[in-house]
Amino acid sequence: FTQMLRSAKKRDVLQLLKRAPEEMLPFVVEAAVAAQSVASLAALSDFLDFSKEPKSLLEKFLYAAAFSPRPSKELLRLVLDKLDGKQLAPEVQETGTVALGSLVGKLCQQELCGLQEVERGMETILTGLRGAKEESEVVIYLLALGNTLLPETIPTLLEYAEEGPTVVAAAAVSALRRFPARHISSEVKRAMRRIFHEKRKSYEKTCRLAAAEILLDNEPLPMDVINILLATSELGTETATFLLLKVQSSLR
Numbered sequence: 325f326t327q328m329l330r331s332a333k334k335r336d337v338l339q340l341l342k343r344a345p346e347e348m349l350p351f352v353v354e355a356a357v358a359a360q361s362v363a364s365l366a367a368l369s370d371f372l373d374f375s376k377e378p379k380s381l382l383e384k385f386l387y388a389a390a391f392s393p394r395p396s397k398e399l400l401r402l403v404l405d406k407l408d409g410k411q412l413a414p415e416v417q418e419t420g421t422v423a424l425g426s427l428v429g430k431l432c433q434q435e436l437c438g439l440q441e442v443e444r445g446m447e448t449i450l451t452g453l454r455g456a457k458e459e460s461e462v463v464i465y466l467l468a469l470g471n472t473l474l475p476e477t478i479p480t481l482l483e484y485a486e487e488g489p490t491v492v493a494a495a496a497v498s499a500l501r502r503f504p505a506r507h508i509s510s511e512v513k514r515a516m517r518r519i520f521h522e523k524r525k526s527y528e529k530t531c532r533l534a535a536a537e538i539l540l541d542n543e544p545l546p547m548d549v550i551n552i553l554l555a556t557s558e559l560g561t562e563t564a565t566f567l568l569l570k571v572q573s574s575l576r
Contacts, residue, residue, distance in 0.1 A: 325355050326355045326358045330364070334362075334363040334366045337356060337363055337368075338371060341356070341367060349381060350380070350381060353368065353381065353384055353388065354385075356368050357385060357392060358392070360399055365398050368385070368402065369402055369405070369406075372385060372406060374406050374412055374416065375412075379415055379416055386416070386420050387423070390422065394434065395431060397439050397441045397442070399427065400424075400427045400428070400441045400442065400445055403420065403423060403427060404424070404445060406420070418464045421449065421452065421468045422467050424445050425449060428474075429471055429473045429474065433473075437474075446472070450469075452465045453465035453466070462492050463491055463492060466492065466495045466499055467495060470496075473502060478507060481496045481500050482511070485497045485515060486515055490528045493519070494528055497516075500512065500516075501538055513545075516539050517548070517551075519532060519535040520532050529563060536570070537570065544574060549571055549574070552571065553568070
C-alpha cells in the first residue's frame with residue numbers, strides 16, 4: 325500500500341484520504357507518512373486541519389512522523405507548518421513537540437543538520453523551552469531536546485537537571501541518560517555526582533537513581549563506585565538493592 329502511494333499523484337492520495345472509511349483513515353494517514361513522496365506529503369498537508377481533525381487522528385500522524393526511520397526534510401517541514409502559531413489541543417501540541425525532537429535528531433544522524441528545516445525545528449524547541457511557564461510544558465520541551473540526541477543540547481539539559489524543580493530535574497537527567505558514552509564528559513559526570521550526593525540541594529529519588537546510573541553506565545571511576553556503595557546505607561532498601569545490582573552488573 326505504501327509503495328502504491330509512492331507512485332500516486334497528489335489528487336489521488338487526497339481523494340483516498342477524503343473517501344477512506346473512518347476506521348481506515350488512521351491507517352491511510354500512517355501509510356501516506358511512510359510513503360514520504362512529495363505528492364503524499366502535499367496531500368496530507370491539504371487534508372490535515374489541525375484546528376478541526378479529531379485529536380486521535382492528528383496524534384496518529386505525529387507518531388507516524390516521529391517513528392519514521394529515515395524522515396525527509398519535507399516531512400519535518402510539514403510537521404513544523406502544522407504546529408506553527410496555532411492554538412492546538414494540549415495533547416496534540418505535546419506530541420508534536422516531542423515528534424519535532426525526534427525528526428531533528430534523525431535528520432542530523434543523516435548528516436543533514438545544516439538544513440534550514442532542522443535549524444527551524446531546533447529553534448522552535450529552544451524558544452518553546454525558554455518561554456514555557458508551567459513545569460509540564462518545560463518537561464515536554466526537555467523530552468524533545470533529549471530526542472534530538474545532539475551534544476550541543478547537553479549544557480542546557482545539565483542546567484535544568486541541577487537547577488530545575490523536582491519533575492523538571494528528573495526529565496532532564498532522564499534525557500541525558502539516552503546519550504552514548506562518548507558524550508558523557510567529565511563535566512556531565514561532575515554534575516551527576518552533585519545530584520546523586522545532593523551537594524547543592526535535595527533531589528527526588530528517581531532523579532538521584534538516574535544520575536547514579538549515568539555514572540555507573542559510562543566508564544565509572546573506582547571512586548564513583550565506592551561512593552555510590554557507601555551512600556546506599558542512607559537509602560531505602562529497594563533503592564540500595566537496585567544500586568547494588570547495578571554495580572554487580574557493571575563489574576560483570
